[in-house]
Amino acid sequence: xxxFDLLELDFVQSALVAAAVLALVAGVxxxxxxxxxxxxxxxxxxxxxFTGGAAALLLGISVGYGSLIGSVAAALLLGLLSxxxxxxxxxxxxxxxxxxxxxxxxxxxxxGRAVNKLSLLVGQIIGVDSTDVWLxxxxxxxxxxxxxxIYRPLFFASVDPDVAIARGVPVxxxxxxxxxxxxxxxxxxxxxVGALLVLALMITPAAAAMRVTASPVRxxxxxxVFAExxxxxxxxxxxQPGLPVSAMVTAVSFVIYLACxxxxxxxxxTA
Amino acid sequence: xxxxxxxxxxxxxxxRVLWDGLDLDVEPGEFLAVLGPNGSGKTSLMKVLLGLxxxxxxxxxxxxxxxxxGYIPQQRALEVSMTLRGRDLVGLGLDGHxxxxxxxxxxxxxxxxxxxxxxxxxxxxxxxxxxxLSGGEQQRLRVAQALVGxxxxxxxxxxxxxxxxxxxxxxxxxxxxxxxxxNTAVLFVTHELNPVLPLVDRVLYLVNGRFRIGTPDEVMxxxxxxxxxxxxxEVVRVRDQILxxxxxxxxxxxxxxxxxxxx
Ligand SMILES: Nc1ncnc2c1ncn2[C@@H]1O[C@H](COP(=O)(O)OP(=O)(O)OP(=O)(O)O)[C@@H](O)[C@H]1O
Ligand SMILES: [Mg+2]
Numbered sequence: 059x060x061x062f063d064l065l066e067l068d069f070v071q072s073a074l075v076a077a078a079v080l081a082l083v084a085g086v087x088x089x090x091x092x093x094x095x096x097x098x099x100x101x102x103x104x105x106x107x108f109t110g111g112a113a114a115l116l117l118g119i120s121v122g123y124g125s126l127i128g129s130v131a132a133a134l135l136l137g138l139l140s141x142x143x144x145x146x147x148x149x150x151x152x153x154x155x156x157x158x159x160x161x162x163x164x165x166x167x168x169x170g171r172a173v174n175k176l177s178l179l180v181g182q183i184i185g186v187d188s189t190d191v192w193l194x195x196x197x198x199x200x201x202x203x204x205x206x207x208i209y210r211p212l213f214f215a216s217v218d219p220d221v222a223i224a225r226g227v228p229v230x231x232x233x234x235x236x237x238x239x240x241x242x243x244x245x246x247x248x249x250x251v252g253a254l255l256v257l258a259l260m261i262t263p264a265a266a267a268m269r270v271t272a273s274p275v276r277x278x279x280x281x282x283v284f285a286e287x288x289x290x291x292x293x294x295x296x297x298q299p300g301l302p303v304s305a306m307v308t309a310v311s312f313v314i315y316l317a318c319x320x321x322x323x324x325x326x327x328t329a
Numbered sequence: 330x331x332x333x334x335x336x337x338x339x340x341x342x343x344x345r346v347l348w349d350g351l352d353l354d355v356e357p358g359e360f361l362a363v364l365g366p367n368g369s370g371k372t373s374l375m376k377v378l379l380g381l382x383x384x385x386x387x388x389x390x391x392x393x394x395x396x397x398x399g400y401i402p403q404q405r406a407l408e409v410s411m412t413l414r415g416r417d418l419v420g421l422g423l424d425g426h427x428x429x430x431x432x433x434x435x436x437x438x439x440x441x442x443x444x445x446x447x448x449x450x451x452x453x454x455x456x457x458x459x460x461x462l463s464g465g466e467q468q469r470l471r472v473a474q475a476l477v478g479x480x481x482x483x484x485x486x487x488x489x490x491x492x493x494x495x496x497x498x499x500x501x502x503x504x505x506x507x508x509x510x511x512n513t514a515v516l517f518v519t520h521e522l523n524p525v526l527p528l529v530d531r532v533l534y535l536v537n538g539r540f541r542i543g544t545p546d547e548v549m550x551x552x553x554x555x556x557x558x559x560x561x562x563e564v565v566r567v568r569d570q571i572l573x574x575x576x577x578x579x580x581x582x583x584x585x586x587x588x589x590x591x592x
Contacts, residue, residue: 089412207428214425217413220402221474224379224484225426226395268412272458277412 064297072191073293073303076249079191081259081289083198083243085282086205088264089274091240093216094233097261098147099136102154103241104256106132107248109161116164122190125248130241132157137237194246201239212236213274258308259285266315269322284314330392332357332482332514333378338387340373346538347373351387353533353542357481358512360505360528362519362545365535371518372403374535375484378516391482396426399480401471401488403518409460415470416455419445422474445477446470449503465496472503483507483515489524497524522549523570545571 064070091100110128111121135153139146205212214222215229223229240260247256263284267277292307333355340347347370355361363371376382380395391398399422407413420442424431431438446455449469454462459470468488475483485504489497501517505528508515519525522532522545532548534541536557541548548554549571554562562575 093412206430209430210421210424211426211428214421217411218407218418218421218425220404221400221422222425223381224395224398224400224402225422225478227426268410272412272414272456274412274417 061294061298068188070293070297072188074290076191076194077289077293077307078286079195079198080243080247081263081285082282083201084247084259084289085263085285086202086278087240087243088260088281088285089268089277090212090216090236091260092264092268094236096136096240097257097265098150099133099139099237100240100244100260101257102136102150102157103129103132103244104248105154105161106157107245109157109164110245111248112161112164112168115168115170122193122245122249126242126245128157129245129248130238133237133241133244134234137234137240190249194249197242197246201242204235205239208232208235252304255304255308258304258311259289262308262311262315263288266311266318269315269318270325284311284318288314330357331355331390332359332392333516334388334390335377336388338377338389339385340370340377340382341385348535348538348540351540355482355514355516357514358508360508360515360517360525360530361533362517362522362525362529362531363533363535364519364522365540366537369535369537371535372486375400375486375516375518378482378484393481396478397481399475399478399483399513401468401475401483401485403486403490407459407467409458411458411460413459414456415451415459415462415466415473416442416446418459418470419455419473419477423477441477445473448476449473450499464491465493465499468492468496468500469503472500476507479511480513483513485515486518487520488517489519489521494524497521501525501528526569526571549573 091097107125107129110131111125113128114121114124117124132153136146136150139149211222211227212232212235214225215227215232219229243260244256247259264277264281266284267280271277271280288307288311292310293303295301295310296303296306331354333353335351335353338351338353339349341349363374365371373382377384377389378391379398379400380391407418420438423438423441423445443452446452449472451466451469451473454466455470459467462470472488475485483504488500488504492500501524504515504517507513517525517529522529526545529545531543532541532545534548534554534557537559539557541553541557543553549564551562551564554564554573554575558575560575562573565572565574
């Protein structure tokens with residue numbers, strides 16, 4: 059089959075739509091996550107989505123709900139840790155290790171099909187059907203709507219917390235709401251790229267964008283573009299050779315990141 | 330109408346009393362310098378005025394409330410890698426507390442932000458990443474951020490820290506200009522009184538739970554400071570500078586007498 063034949067297929071189209079929607083959400087959230095130094099927290103959240111999914115498998119409920127519960131709970135927990143807590147990274151590490159251990163235990167106890175297990179780790183985008191896509195679209199719109207409403211004070215609190223607090227911005231409440239949004243977005247991403255590769259959509263494009271511009275608006279726009287290129291481009295690249303989607307998505311995303319680091323270094327030298 | 334009013338204000342953390350019985354009225358357009366050794370409760374006073382720290386007893390009133398305050402925080406080091414330009418920092422001072430994206434009135438907003446940036450002479454580097462700017466440049470932008478919201482009260486927590494003499498002059502004159510033109514009350518925490526001495530109307534000097542309020546002459550003399558520090562302190566006027574020599578330790582600047590050295 060040629061790539062054009064493949065693109066005719068319903069499940070391929072669903073996958074592309076899902077990837078495009080997710081990339082939009084991840085691209086918008088990314089610069090805030092990087093500014094707030096939450097990359098490791100996002101990683102922890104995604105792995106705990108895996109634990110939630112594993113628990114769901116074992117209990118025989120929907121894996122989607124399981125991972126959603128897992129990552130939202132984790133995100134809330136980690137969101138409550140202040141950025142200034144010096145032990146934040148070690149707390150995340152401790153929770154993460156325990157969560158993964160539990161996930162492994164539940165896998166061992168699960169007697170179902172092994173493919174269900176693998177998809178939790180590396181994604182199952184080629185398996186998303188159109189109802190999943192609808193759920194994804196609705197959830198993404200909800201996340202983006204909330205984000206649009208809180209964006210300015212959240213950005214203020216992220217870059218300049220002292221003055222933001224002084225101006226009456228509810229910094230702590232915003233940090234919890236943001237953690238919730240990240241939790242939902244992570245759970246959605248886990249469905250597509252899998253727990254292990256969420257960082258490729260949420261962190262890498264934003265980190266790349268922030269190397270090449272100091273304007274927050276431009277950084278967000280670039281981050282969305284990079285995430286779209288990585289997600290949609292990664293799927294297209296994986297179709298014909300039949301390679302794993304997540305491998306291609308992370309590869310594209312990383313190449314963009316390297317390029318931006320290079321451009322950023324040149325900009326700084328010539329500035 | 331006073332800009333700031335404290336009555337019988339007491340602040341203590343556990344059984345450590347920072348200050349007690351503090352009655353203070355600051356008039357619009359007044360420049361009040363707040364002095365005192367590390368840990369004497371200067372930043373805590375700012376927090377009280379901002380409503381971030383409740384008083385242990387007494388009352389505090391700021392005319393216009395929280396939104397009428399321009400604030401320059403003490404610790405201001407911005408990260409080098411931060412995706413933020415001076416223009417963004419100043420803009421946040423204007424409307425960063427509002428909900429939504431702020432897509433309306435962008436033109437008017439831009440005019441106000443540009444004007445604030447120009448007023449501190451930061452136009453040239455307002456579009457550079459803020460992390461690469463020098464301390465003095467960042468501090469000018471901080472002043473613009475505090476002024477852009479048109480405050481009636483300006484709280485400056487050690488705004489001269491780590492600036493050279495030329496930049497100390499620039500920053501303190503910017504703040505002085507603002508209070509003269511817009512009648513803004515200024516609380517100015519500093520470890521070095523001399524750079525702002527000509528601008529200062531009154532001094533609030535905090536030491537170890539004790540304090541004095543008065544004109545520089547009333548407070549910065551050997552008798553008053555010896556009483557505050559409870560140790561012999563010499564205050565010498567040399568031309569228009571005030572030198573404080575205390576507890577055997579000679580200090581170049583006004584104080585830097587630590588609470589330990591004084592106790
Ligand atoms: N939330 C708090 N809980 C307990 N103690 C506190 C708290 N905030 C401040 N303190 C203590 O109160 C004292 C005064 O702190 P503050 O920051 O007001 O001092 P400062 O005069 O601004 O000192 P510096 O010159 O070092 O900036 C310090 O000893 C500090 O440890
Ligand atoms: Mg202080």
